[in-house]
Amino acid sequence: MRDLERSAAFWLRAYPTSWRAERATEVTAVLVDLVDDDARRLDARTALGLLRGGLATRWRQTPPLWVYLPYRMFDLRLPERYRGWVVRDISSPGHLRRSLLGRAWLFLLPVYAALNDLRPGTLVMWAAMIVATAATLLCVRPDASVRRRLQHHARPGWGEPRTVGAFVWVQTSRARIAAQAGSSVLVLLLAVGAVVWSAAALVAPARLVLDSLPCDLPASGPCFEVGSTVAARDFAPGVAALLAVATVVGVLLAAMVVARRLDRRLPIRPAQPARHLLGLRPQARVGVALWVVLVVAAALAEATGAWVFAVSAVAGPLCLLLLPSAVVVRSRARATPDAAFVDLWRVAWTGRPVAVDRPDSELVPAFGLEAR
Amino acid sequence: MVFRMSEQAYFVLLALAEEPRHGYGIVQAVKVLSDDRVRLGAGTLYGILDRLVEAGYAEASGEVVVDGRLRRYYRLTPDGYATLAAETARLTDLASLARRVLAARPRPALGTA
Numbered sequence: 001m002r003d004l005e006r007s008a009a010f011w012l013r014a015y016p017t018s019w020r021a022e023r024a025t026e027v028t029a030v031l032v033d034l035v036d037d038d039a040r041r042l043d044a045r046t047a048l049g050l051l052r053g054g055l056a057t058r059w060r061q062t063p064p065l066w067v068y069l070p071y072r073m074f075d076l077r078l079p080e081r082y083r084g085w086v087v088r089d090i091s092s093p094g095h096l097r098r099s100l101l102g103r104a105w106l107f108l109l110p111v112y113a114a115l116n117d118l119r120p121g122t123l124v125m126w127a128a129m130i131v132a133t134a135a136t137l138l139c140v141r142p143d144a145s146v147r148r149r150l151q152h153h154a155r156p157g158w159g160e161p162r163t164v165g166a167f168v169w170v171q172t173s174r175a176r177i178a179a180q181a182g183s184s185v186l187v188l189l190l191a192v193g194a195v196v197w198s199a200a201a202l203v204a205p206a207r208l209v210l211d212s213l214p215c216d217l218p219a220s221g222p223c224f225e226v227g228s229t230v231a232a233r234d235f236a237p238g239v240a241a242l243l244a245v246a247t248v249v250g251v252l253l254a255a256m257v258v259a260r261r262l263d264r265r266l267p268i269r270p271a272q273p274a275r276h277l278l279g280l281r282p283q284a285r286v287g288v289a290l291w292v293v294l295v296v297a298a299a300l301a302e303a304t305g306a307w308v309f310a311v312s313a314v315a316g317p318l319c320l321l322l323l324p325s326a327v328v329v330r331s332r333a334r335a336t337p338d339a340a341f342v343d344l345w346r347v348a349w350t351g352r353p354v355a356v357d358r359p360d361s362e363l364v365p366a367f368g369l370e371a372r
Numbered sequence: 373m374v375f376r377m378s379e380q381a382y383f384v385l386l387a388l389a390e391e392p393r394h395g396y397g398i399v400q401a402v403k404v405l406s407d408d409r410v411r412l413g414a415g416t417l418y419g420i421l422d423r424l425v426e427a428g429y430a431e432a433s434g435e436v437v438v439d440g441r442l443r444r445y446y447r448l449t450p451d452g453y454a455t456l457a458a459e460t461a462r463l464t465d466l467a468s469l470a471r472r473v474l475a476a477r478p479r480p481a482l483g484t485a
Contacts, residue, residue: 023418026395049414
């Protein structure tokens, strides 16, 4: 690259990235034509002109504050003239961070309440919520988020003229999570939940007891208030029986209902011409690991008495009930690698045949117009 | 969106009204049309072209590569021609008005200051 072109590239940085991607080559050619043959860098007048032009272009393409704030805070659609800007905002790196920061105001009230009531329990709950949110975001494909937001913000409005370059709807293949990937995660989470929450349900040393307390206020008749206190908890045979029943029912459900449904419906599943299968994104492993850590931490909190016996009473039996069915789904998924997780889930849950996916809708820029 | 018609933008419209031109061609044409009075820099030129395209008065009409340099051609749209004609009519009316005012102005008598 010549010194002059390097100088032009430097001053063209005043323009937005998308503008440069489209016009930089063209403008550089004009700049090279305009300057003297022996010039090695742009003169001050030309450089200032580019600086002013770049700032003006940035200003012209950016929506004003009264348009920007409703978009950022409430995800409202922008007027058509800012469509290019919003497409670049959604498609460029860091869109998820910008989108989340724009909704940060939703957490102002809970954060304010938490700061006014700083207790270890509150802090732990907030930390757990943040980890759960991060774990979920790691499992979600960013392109799916981009696609959903583009469909909301870039779709053509009613009566808008159709022009080359404007977004138009087309039919496209539908993305589905592969059965093997989805069922593996399901089995892992249910297995971890079944083990740790069942153990916590058996050994949790603290429980909540409802008490009737005397009233503070003077009353003419009998008066009491219902309150709660934490009491010690011994081994409860009822909980052990509940876990055993959940296990037996879960195994019977998996063997007699789920397995039969899958074996009857999966061999005659239809072809899926409008679908493509996806695995989990690499970061999803970290997300699933974080969920496992959260589940184990919650169970440990109950097992050690830091939390009272509550979640494990429901989560333990529920995981034991569902785990055998998930194992059956996982085994059938290995035998049908071309199936989607949603197929097996629906057959196992409803017993209905596998449905043929309809094509998905996608927004793409129109590269030509055709009269019909 | 209201298009602000500056003198430079008017000359760019005039240059494109003659024939489709690329960026450097527009700069040269404006220089000739204005008797070397208006010299467009690249920043100013592309600011005007962006605004003309956004307003629907001009559009890209093709690209060629000459000596390894990309040249994108621009041409006026029907709206661009109409706007140029309207602006020319406005300037003509303004010039006519100015001529009438100047013609009606009493000439100073000889020997007076």
